[in-house]
């Protein structure tokens with residue numbers, strides 16, 4: 001959390017110690033205490049089928065977490081499945097409870113509601129669970145946190161900027177969760193194509209006011225500059241290895257050579273992994289709690305105002321964060337208004353179309369009647385002439 005959001009300490013008197021007290025051990029005590037409790041991280045992946053999401057998860061955590069990639073969804077199912085799976089990863093006395101939430105079926109139909117609603121409902125249901133636990137006076141550390149801390153949205157390696165589906169999805173979800181757009185199967189683009197594609201995506205994100213992580217939401221700004229230049233991360237995943245200079249490395253092998261997953265000349269995988277796991281995992285969790293969940297919570301409890309005019313339910317946060325939350329709330333309201341406007345426009349268009357079709361049918365009926373009358377008159381004229 002930003003240091004300036006901490007409560008200021010009372011005035012104190014400097015004391016120089018005559019003998020060591022071992023205060024320096026405090027951080028280590030904290031680390032030992034936090035190591036006893038497992039860390040929880042919940043990651044959702046979404047994007048078209050076959051973009052390498054499962055393979056990427058295996059590559060990211062360096063373990064065969066997702067089996068049978070490509071065989072998760074029945075083609076006959078008409079909505080997105082939500083498939084959470086929890087894994088327990090253990091390293092250097094730290095346990096990570098990792099939940100990967102897959103969303104097979106995304107983009108398989110042309111129905112946006114069928115694509116988006118199950119995902120939105122799942123995310124909200126986890127916020128609701130957390131809210132219920134908070135209301136029952138459970139301490140934050142004891143609440144089982146199933147909220148989505150990061151959503152990796154896979155873009156196809158087309159090189160053509162964002163599609164309508166991408167814009168709608170990202171616009172709707174960027175105020176709900178930390179959304180990180182990534183280009184799947186990055187080896188499908190040459191470095192020049194990739195650079196141009198990234199530019200086009202960034203332009204589309206800005207044009208549509210889509211706020212992605214880390215640029216817009218990260219609480220911890222320390223690593224921002226380092227990662228921003230790779231956004232949107234272009235990734236390559238693989239379950240296969242090659243041996244290079246006597247070392248086994250993950251790679252995709254082609255007739256013309258190999259694309260190495262961890263080679264930063266080949267793709268941005270190492271940078272995304274570093275951000276997700278090494279530097280920003282805790283920040284993703286904090287941002288989820290302080291920004292997205294807080295916004296959800298204030299929306300749920302909205303109305304009640306405290307003495308400073310803020311909704312009483314907004315969690316304690318500094319002014320910047322409060323402004324951010326309010327901006328987000330405004331954006332959500334604007335989005336809803338835009339959606340309603342669009343619905344009204346569609347209704348109007350379809351009513352005009354119906355009316356046009358009705359008028360056309362009447363005109364055709366009149367024409368037919370007129371033709372019939374003309375034929376009758378012709379016949380009568382011919383009879384008279386005879």
Ligand code: GTP
Pocket residue numbers: 048049050051052053054055056068069070071072104105184185186187188235236237238252
């Ligand atoms: P669904 O299971 O349909 O949701 O697909 P998915 O997005 O999980 O993709 P999956 O990981 O199942 O990979 C689909 C196919 O793409 C497999 O044959 C993978 O070997 C291949 N694949 C995965 N990652 C990459 C990549 O980075 N580049 C290329 N060229 N192929 C990849």
